[in-house]
Structures are given as C-alpha cells and as structure tokens.
Amino acid sequence: MFGKGKENMAVRILLILAIIIPFAAMAEQSDSLSQQQGTIVTSSAQSTATPEELAQVATQLLVEGRVDLASIVVNELLKLPHPPMQALFIAAKLAELRGDWNSAIKFYRAMLERDPAVLRVRLDLARALFMVGDTEASQHHFQRVLGEPGLPEGVRKNVLLFINQIERLTFSQILSFEILGDSNVNQATASEAVIIGGRRFVLSPTARQQSGKGIGVNWQGQYRFGESRQFSLRGVLEHQNHPSANQYNLTYLMGLAGWTMQWSPGHSTSFEAGWHGAFYGGRNLFDGAAFRISDLYRTISGWTLNPAIESKQLRYPNYPLRDGWQHWLTLDISRATASGVMWNTGASIGQNKARDKIYNFISSGAKAGVSAELPLKLNASLMLDYLETRYSLADPFFGKKRQEKKQSIELAITPLALSVGGFAPRVVLGHVDNRCNIDLYRYQRTYGKVAFVRDF
Known part of the structure; x- marks a missing residue:
C-alpha cells in the first residue's frame, strides 16, 4: 500500500486531468489508455496509482503530443522525495521542448547519479551539454559512451560525428x-x-x-x-x-x-x-x-x-x-x-x-x-x-x-x-x-x- 501523500498525489493528478480534458474526449482517451497501459484508473477518490504507473501515463501523453497534460503529471511526480527514473526522463524531454537545456541537464545528471550505466541518458546528457556550449563536459560523456563494450556500430559512428562537431566549432x-x-x-x-x-x-x-x-x-x-x-x-x-x-x-x-x-x-x-x-x-x-x-x-x-x-x-x-x-x-x-x-x-x-x-x-x-x-x-x-x-x-x-x-x-x-x-x-x-x-x-x-x- 502507498502512503497517504502518494495517494493524494495520484488523486490530484487524476482530478486535474478530469477537469482539463473535455468529458467526451476523456471517455475516449480513458478507454485508449486502459488498453495500452492496463494501469490507467478513473478519477474516483477511492482509486490509486503507483508513481511508476503515473510516469507511464505521462510518457503516453507526451508521445501523443499532449505536452501540457504530461507536464502536469510530471510536476506532481517531481514533488516526491525519489521520483521514478521515467518521470525524470520525461521531465528532461519536456525541458528540451521548452528549450530549457540547463533543466534537462539537471534531470539527466540526477538519473545518472542513481544509475551511471544508463547509456541512453548519458548520450542525451552529452547532447544537452553540447547545446549549452559546455563542450569539455560534452566531449567527456561522449568519450565515455565510446568506451561502452558492445555498443552498436551505428551509435559509435554517430558519437564520433558529435565529437568531430565539437572539435570543429566555429569558436x-x-x-x-x-x-x-x-x-x-x-x-x-x-x-x-x-x-x-x-x-x-x-x-x-x-x-x-x-x-x-x-x-x-x-x-x-x-x-x-x-x-x-x-x-x-x-x-x-x-x-x-x-x-x-x-x-x-x-x-x-x-x-x-x-x-x-x-x-x-x-x-x-x-x-x-x-x-x-x-x-x-x-x-x-x-x-x-x-x-x-x-x-x-x-x-x-x-x-x-x-x-x-x-x-x-x-x-x-x-x-x-x-x-x-x-x-x-x-x-x-x-x-x-x-x-x-x-x-x-x-x-x-x-x-x-x-x-x-x-x-x-x-x-x-x-x-x-x-x-x-x-x-x-x-x-x-x-x-x-x-x-x-x-x-x-x-x-x-x-x-x-x-x-x-x-x-x-x-x-x-x-x-x-x-x-x-x-x-x-x-x-x-x-x-x-x-x-x-x-x-x-x-x-x-x-x-x-x-x-x-x-x-x-
């Protein structure tokens, strides 16, 4: 069972979704998400969802282009002492969409502090650092990716292209x-x-x-x-x-x-x-x-x-x-x-x-x-x-x-x-x-x- 804080958070998210989404669209979307996730719940005050399940809901909303709704769910999840990794990842992607690369870097670093072996996150961090002009740190993380055994050939070539781009910056x-x-x-x-x-x-x-x-x-x-x-x-x-x-x-x-x-x-x-x-x-x-x-x-x-x-x-x-x-x-x-x-x-x-x-x-x-x-x-x-x-x-x-x-x-x-x-x-x-x-x-x-x- 989840604590009272997590239960209230889930209820707040679901109530917000119920208010924002038109009733007809809500019914249709609820059926769709129920089939795809198997975890979506109705906006009943008696229903609860785990943070991981809500992070999956935010992921689906982002995939469908419902950026504002995905942001609402993620913002609630970020209030937790230890947000799910998926919530941090979606928060980083939402920050990228806003052009807020510094926030994206913060979320990627938080993920790598928990699990330094997540290759996709390290690649995204390197790219975000490149976007803010921190080329030394960006090159460091790209080189770490190259040291990963079993890295697909296509990924290695793309990483080399990025490193080459860093070394050939205009200034x-x-x-x-x-x-x-x-x-x-x-x-x-x-x-x-x-x-x-x-x-x-x-x-x-x-x-x-x-x-x-x-x-x-x-x-x-x-x-x-x-x-x-x-x-x-x-x-x-x-x-x-x-x-x-x-x-x-x-x-x-x-x-x-x-x-x-x-x-x-x-x-x-x-x-x-x-x-x-x-x-x-x-x-x-x-x-x-x-x-x-x-x-x-x-x-x-x-x-x-x-x-x-x-x-x-x-x-x-x-x-x-x-x-x-x-x-x-x-x-x-x-x-x-x-x-x-x-x-x-x-x-x-x-x-x-x-x-x-x-x-x-x-x-x-x-x-x-x-x-x-x-x-x-x-x-x-x-x-x-x-x-x-x-x-x-x-x-x-x-x-x-x-x-x-x-x-x-x-x-x-x-x-x-x-x-x-x-x-x-x-x-x-x-x-x-x-x-x-x-x-x-x-x-x-x-x-x-x-x-x-x-x-x-």
Whole structure:
C-alpha cells in the first residue's frame, strides 16, 4: 500500500486531468489508455496509482503530443522525495521542448547519479551539454559512451560525428583563474653555496630557492572558418603573477594559423604556423616562430591517439648565445571507459640546438595519468611525469656534462557541486623533484593552487 501523500498525489493528478480534458474526449482517451497501459484508473477518490504507473501515463501523453497534460503529471511526480527514473526522463524531454537545456541537464545528471550505466541518458546528457556550449563536459560523456563494450556500430559512428562537431566549432575557448602557492617559484637550488673549480662560492638570495604566492590566468581560444571549418586561428595565454616576488612573474603567448584535413569523422591532420613569446620578470625572455603538425585519430572503441611534431624558434634578446630552435616529437594516448575512468599516457623526445653548443641538449620523457568520477559529484585526476635531459657538452664552470632527471606528481580534485556561474573550483597539489649531477641545477618544489575553470 502507498502512503497517504502518494495517494493524494495520484488523486490530484487524476482530478486535474478530469477537469482539463473535455468529458467526451476523456471517455475516449480513458478507454485508449486502459488498453495500452492496463494501469490507467478513473478519477474516483477511492482509486490509486503507483508513481511508476503515473510516469507511464505521462510518457503516453507526451508521445501523443499532449505536452501540457504530461507536464502536469510530471510536476506532481517531481514533488516526491525519489521520483521514478521515467518521470525524470520525461521531465528532461519536456525541458528540451521548452528549450530549457540547463533543466534537462539537471534531470539527466540526477538519473545518472542513481544509475551511471544508463547509456541512453548519458548520450542525451552529452547532447544537452553540447547545446549549452559546455563542450569539455560534452566531449567527456561522449568519450565515455565510446568506451561502452558492445555498443552498436551505428551509435559509435554517430558519437564520433558529435565529437568531430565539437572539435570543429566555429569558436571555442577555455578560461581558468588560479590562486597560486609555490615553495620554489624560481625553480632554484636550496643550497647556499656551490663548488666551482675546487673553490666554494656562496649564492646570493635571488639565486636560491624562493617561495611565493600569487594569481594566474590561463586562456585558450580557437576560431574556425571556411566552408567545412578547415581553417583556424588559435591563441594561448598563460600568466602567473607573484606580488611578493615580481621578478618571477611569467607570461607566455602563442598565436597560430592552421589548416585541417578531415579524413573521416574520427581522423584529422592539422598544420599550424605562427609566433610565440615569453616574458619573465617584466622582460622579454624569448620569442620566435612556431610550427606544429598533429594527427588526431579516434577509434570506435574509445581510444584517442595524438602524435605531433612541433618546432619553436627561441630568440633571446639578452642571451644571444642561447638563440636557436627546439624540436619535439610527442605521442599522447587516452582511453575513456564506460565507468567514467579516463586513462592517459604519453611519450616525448626533444632536441634543443642553440648558437653556443654548450646549451644543446636532448630530452626524453613519459607520462601516465588517470581521472575518474567519484561519489558526491567529485572529479579526481592523478598525473605522473618523468623527463630526462642530457646536455651535449661539459659545463665550462663545473667541468662535466649536465644531466637532469625530473619527476613530478600532480593530484587534482574538482567538486562539481560547488560550481557557481559556470565556474567549477579545482584544487591542485603537486610536487617536482629535479635531480641533477650539478648541485646548482638540483631543486625541489611543492605547489598548490585553486583554479576556477570554465569551458564555453
């Protein structure tokens, strides 16, 4: 037996239907619904219906185009502490018909909190997120669907088409604001002195490890144009400001123009060329040309492969002997699973060729990471990174070739429930250990930041 509240709710719904629907139409509709559902009841105060049965009535009303009546039934069901899944689904569809995509997203998320394995709902959520411009979240859910085993081939192809459409939007941008804390903002040694030529030299305070707090802004934007959006303009801005240590403020800028060849919905090759530059402590650190060729391939089983080659010119106004080029070959691989876990791995190898050969080096590295959706609307990610660098010639001061091994770990947690105005807070903690055979270049740093991230 149902409680008094549920019984009264059913009676209210049925009485409302009896008043709104003309008597003749009500009789005809009642017969039709009785045959199709086997659950419809008359508007007698002695009759009751379960919430699940009323949700089926709302479904039938929506199918028949009686949107107003379906809304009445659903609105009553939504007053329950735990509305039926079908009621939430119909509420989302009604919201879509009104163009209220944010409400639809709320109902879809509520359904997935109860049962994350409902594939149809995740697809609808991804589409709704796409409609409101939350492309990062939309792409995340589409990729999760690709990780579903046994997904029909037709559905996989449609999902790839959506992901391709996201990546080829006319304009997209990602913006984040950060509150920073760093134990070693200048990435310098903690040693007070170094040995050069057998003699001990005391380092000045500015040459040693300095802590600092500050703020940061990161922005990436891309504008696509052309008949099939094959041309693009892309910009990057990264800025860190430390009021207590302005000499370590850092700004990086990059602008690229590109052309993309779309081989298939899941495969494209992009060519980009442009300019980049960095400012450190308010001074021009370097600038120069930048080129990049990348290939993006998404498999129908959820894998993403992204090999790339990039070359950047480095012109140092104050250090002309460092002028030269850096070339990098990278490979990033990711795999989304239906359970919400995203696996990431990658490898890289790079070469620096400067005017003075003592600055020439070769670097190689690897990375691995995982991100997952946790209870209480939390997203968490863990990233491990390793980079080894070997210089070509011996350092003239220390008499040996410099060799570095840098290891880093970073943990990030995003509480989606605290999102305000489209910005979600992300708490990041990280540690870097740079080991070197020359003490001057050996350092450690621990950092933390609170970032407010928005994807448009």
